[in-house]
Amino acid sequence: MPSSKENxxxxxxxxxxxxEHASDAExxxxxxxxxxxxxxLQPGVAVGKYNGGESRANELFGEWLRDAGMETHVVEADPGRxxxxxVxxxxxxxxxxxxxxxxxTVAPQQGRFEDxxxxxxVGNLLYGLGTTDMKAAHAAAWLAVKALNTTDVGLTGDLHIHSVVGEETMSHGIGTTAVLEAGFGVDAAIIPEPTSSDDELFRLANTAAGNYLFSLTVPGKSTHWASRNLAIRAGGGGDTVGVNAIDKAFYVYTAMRQLEDQWAFSKRHPQFPPGAFIIHPGVLHADIGFPAAPxxxxxxxxxxxxxxPPGDTSEQIRTEVESHIHAAAxxxxxxxxxxxxxxxxxxxxPAYTDPTSEFARVAxxxxxxxxxxxxTPALDTPQPNGAQSDASFYEAQGIPALVCxxxxxxxxxxxxEYVDVDLIPAAARMLVRTALGWCSEG
Structure with a gap:
């Protein structure tokens, strides 16, 4: 490793x-x-409307990386993406x-700007789809490599940039995981997802909660609305007349809330506050195949x-939820x-890299x-991240990964969406320091 003075x-x-190159990065x-x-694959996106856009953006980025002295490779696990x-x-x-x-990126929404x-x-803020999440990271990564190249500062280890597709829909099999399985594994990874805010810049995260998107369908039995008294009142035929699926859905909803309340005590992790792990109902839809109140x-x-929390697996969570709801049913x-x-x-x-590891100390x-x-004050230790990232899929292959x-x-x-352009060179400074501290060690 170079001496402290050399560093x-x-x-x-x-x-x-x-x-000197910050304006180029912008x-x-x-x-x-x-x-x-x-x-x-974003929800609400018309099929085929944005096909090939990820590839075109990466073609452009590849030109910039080659200009910064990197060799480039394409990994295309899904045609057109x-x-x-x-490297x-x-x-x-x-x-x-x-x-x-x-x-x-996610799909566009109508904001203050037409396009x-x-x-x-506007001032130091650059508005546009993908600025924060996360094309500013591409600019910062390029700026870090450009600085290394123009100053001819050497590293003993390889430095990679993985510009991946599919993250917004957790399609890691054609994105990050495909890159790693194509032979571009690394000894550690940093993911410059958005972790800065007005209150704290460059929050360094070593862990994030896991999540699971699922649906459940509650069956009913259709009949005329006027038969409700016969279906629910004493003296009527009860379930033989009809069963309103909405009534049964709220029974199931209550059971799910009971499980969520239990999780406030049973799902814990030392880096997360009590009650951090939730079961969020986002959509409820009921009908007979078409909307019809009668x-x-x-x-x-x-x-x-x-x-x-970290420590639980998706399979364990699936079993726990199904067992609880089936018991209630x-x-x-x-x-x-x-x-x-x-x-x-x-x-x-979930994502989790040991906060006391050497890579965590370097970063x-x-x-x-x-x-x-x-x-911004110094941190004593890495913190939990507020969102998921592809750090999880490096860690799944035994590679420590941090988000900042x-x-x-x-x-x-x-x-x-916007990003403060002054944070792009600051992120590049953080990346080159991490690279010097990590890649210069044998």
């Missing part, structure tokens, strides 16, 4: 180069925003570092999204004979040096 001299030169961000790279890998080879013997940024793909600058609906569907004569149907749609495993030191320069980036999570996915 300090290198950082002075790197910081100067970052400042121009890169403007250009990337200008390429619609909406994830084609190409990942990009940039800066080390001199040998050092540990490798990956910088991961997803190129896909979501035309970046608009009928008993014969099916009701809930769409839920839940969160769970067994106490209801109708539901005991007419099972609730579950559909487990997507799950994001935390890099973050603190930059954050303190910006007037320039954007503000509160404006990610918002109609008026």
């Amino acid at each position: 300090r001299d290198a950082l002075v030169r790197l910081d100067k180069a970052i400042a 121009r890169l961000l403007v250009d990337l925003v200008g390429v619609p790279s909406v994830n084609p 190409a990942n990009l890998v940039g 800066r080879r080390g001199s040998g013997g050092g540990r490798s570092l990956g910088i991961n940024a997803h190129i896909d 979501p793909w035309k970046a608009e600058r 009928y008993f609906p014969d099916r009701a569907r809930f769409d839920y999204l839940l969160s769970f 067994a106490l209801d004569p109708w539901l005991a004979e007419h099972p609730i149907e579950f559909e487990w749609i997507d799950t994001w495993p 935390l030191s890099a973050r603190n040096e930059v954050a303190v320069d910006l007037g 980036g320039p954007g503000n999570l509160l404006v990610a996915h918002a109609a008026d």
Whole structure:
């Protein structure tokens, strides 16, 4: 490893180069925003409307990476949705570092500006779809590599940039996981997802809750609305007349709330506050196949999204939820004979990297040096992240991964998404410090 004086001299030169090329990094961000790279599997997106956008954005990014001295590779696990890998080879013997940024965005919304793909600058804020989540990270990663290249500061380990598709719909099998399985594994990874806000810049996260998107369908039995008294009052025929699926759905909803209340005590993690893990009902729909108030609906569907702590697996959570609801349903004569149907749609495993690990110490030191320069207090230890990221899929392959980036999570996915452009060179400074501390060690 270079001496402390050599490192300090290198950082002075790197910081100067970052400042000199910061305007170029902003121009890169403007250009990337200008390429619609909406994830084609986003809810509400017309089939085929955005096909190929991710690949076009990565083609553009590849040109910039090659200009910064990186070799580039394409990994295309799903035709038309190409990942990009940039590699800066080390001199040998050092540990490798990956910088991961997803190129896909959510669907556009109507905001203050007419064109979501035309970046608009207001003061230090650059507005546009994908600025915070997370094309500013691409600009910062490029700026870090450009500085390393122009100053000729060497690393003994390889430095990778993984620009991946599919993150917004957890399609890691064609994105991050596909890149790793294609032979571009690294010894550690940093994901510059948005972790900055007005109150705290560059929050460094080592853990995030898992989540599971699922639905359950509660069966009913249709009949005329005027028969409700016969279906629910003493002296009537009860279930033989009809069963309103909405009534049964609220029975199931109550059981799910009971489970959520139990989780406030049973689902714990030392890095999360009590009650952090929830079971959120997002959609309820009931009918007979079409909206018709004069009928008993014969099916009701809930769409839920839940969160769970590191240490639990998606399989364990699935079993726990189904067992609880089936036990509640067994106490209801109708539901005991007419099972609730579950559909487990997507799950994001929890993220967890040991906060005392060497990589965490290196990244935390890099973050603190930059954050303190910006007037943000130093952190004693990494913190939980407020959102999921592809860190989970590095960790699934035994690769420590941390999250720290320039954007503000509160404006990610918002109609008026923006990023403070001053945070792009600051993020680049954090990335080069992490690379020097990690990739220069044997």
